[in-house]
C-alpha cells in the first residue's frame with residue numbers, strides 16, 4: 001500500500017456525490033493500492049445529510065479509505081489536497097441552458113479557487129464538474145494565481161463516453177472497440193463530438209456510418225444527452241457523471257492507453273486556432289501525470305466551423321465572468 005492521498009469533493013451530499021464517493025473510496029479512481037482520505041465540502045444546511053453519507057462510507061469498511069473530513073469550511077476542505085473534484089453547484093432544470101447557471105454558480109468557484117490556491121498541494125489536480133463546468137474551472141483557476149493554470153480542468157469526459165456508447169451501439173461494436181473520439185470545446189450544446197479520427201475495431205468510423213447519421217443523429221444526441229436525461233429522470237445525470245469524473249481523474253493520474261486518447265477540458269494554449277486561455281475540450285494523452293494535446297490532426301471545414309462556434313461561446317462566457325477573476 002502507498003501513502004494515502006487527500007481527495008476533496010465538493011457538493012458531497014448531492015446526487016453526484018452519492019454516486020462518486022463510494023467509488024473513489026473503493027479505489028476505482030486511483031487504484032486498489034492507493035489509499036485515500038476524503039475531504040467532503042458542503043454548505044452548512046446540508047451537513048446533517050453529509051453526516052449520513054459519512055456514516056455509510058464508514059460502514060463500507062473499504063480497505064482503501066483511510067479517513068474522512070466533512071466540513072462546511074473551504075479552507076479545511078482544500079487543506080493539503082492532492083485532488084479536488086468541484087461538483088457542488090446548482091444543477092439546471094428543464095428548459096435551461098447550462099450557461100443560465102453562470103451567475104448562481106460563478107460565485108461559488110471564486111472562493112473555492114482562492115482556497116485551493118492558499119491550501120492545496122502545489123501539484124493539486126482540479127476537475128470541475130459543476131456547470132457550466134468549463135467557465136467555472138476558469139473562474140477557479142483565475143482565483144488561484146500561485147498555481148500552475150494547467151492544474152485546473154473541466155469535465156467533457158461524460159460527453160466523450162456518451163459518444164463512444166452511441167457509436168458502439170450504431171456499429172454493433174463494443175465500447176472497447178472504439179478509439180480516438182474527441183469532444184472539442186464547451187460542455188454545452190455547442191460542443192463538437194468529432195469522429196473524423198475515430199476508429200471502430202481499427203476501421204475509420206466514418207466509413208461505417210453515413211454522414212447524415214453523423215450530422216443529424218449522432219452529434220445532436222451527444223450534444224443534447226444531458227437535457228434528455230433531465231427530461232426522463234426529472235433530475236440531471238448523476239451516476240454517469242460520477243463515472244466520467246472517475247475516468248477523467250484516473251487517466252490524468254495514471255495515464256491513457258497506447259493508441260488512444262481521451263477528451264479533457266483544459267486551458268487552451270492556442271492549439272488548433274482556439275482562443276488561448278479558455279478551458280476548451282481537447283483530445284489529450286497523458287503520461288507521467290502530465291497531459292498533452294494531440295497535435296497534427298487534420299481539421300476539415302465541417303469541423304472548423306463547429307470548433308469555432310464552441311470557442312466563440314466560451315469567449316462569451318469568459319467575458320461574462322471576468323469581474324470574478326482575482327486582480328493580478
Ligand SMILES: NC(=O)c1ccc[n+]([C@@H]2O[C@H](COP(=O)([O-])OP(=O)(O)OC[C@H]3O[C@@H](n4cnc5c(N)ncnc54)[C@H](O)[C@@H]3O)[C@@H](O)[C@H]2O)c1
Pocket residue numbers: 010011012013014015016017041042043046087088089090091092108128129130131132133155156158159187236237238241
Ligand atoms: N460536467 C458534467 O458533465 C456534469 C454532469 C452532470 C452534472 N453536472 C453538474 O454537477 C453539479 C452537481 O450536480 P448534482 O446533480 O450532484 O446536484 P445536487 O443539487 O444533487 O448536489 C449539489 C450539492 O452541492 C451542494 N453545494 C451547493 N453549493 C455549494 C458550495 N458552495 N460548496 C459546497 N457544496 C455546495 C448542495 O448543497 C448539494 O448538496 C451541477 O452543476 C450539475 O449541472 C455536470
Ligand SMILES: O=C(O)C[C@H](O)C(=O)O
Pocket residue numbers: 091092098131158225226227229236237241
Ligand atoms: O445537462 C446537464 O445539465 C447535466 C450534465 O451537464 C449532463 O451533461 O448530464
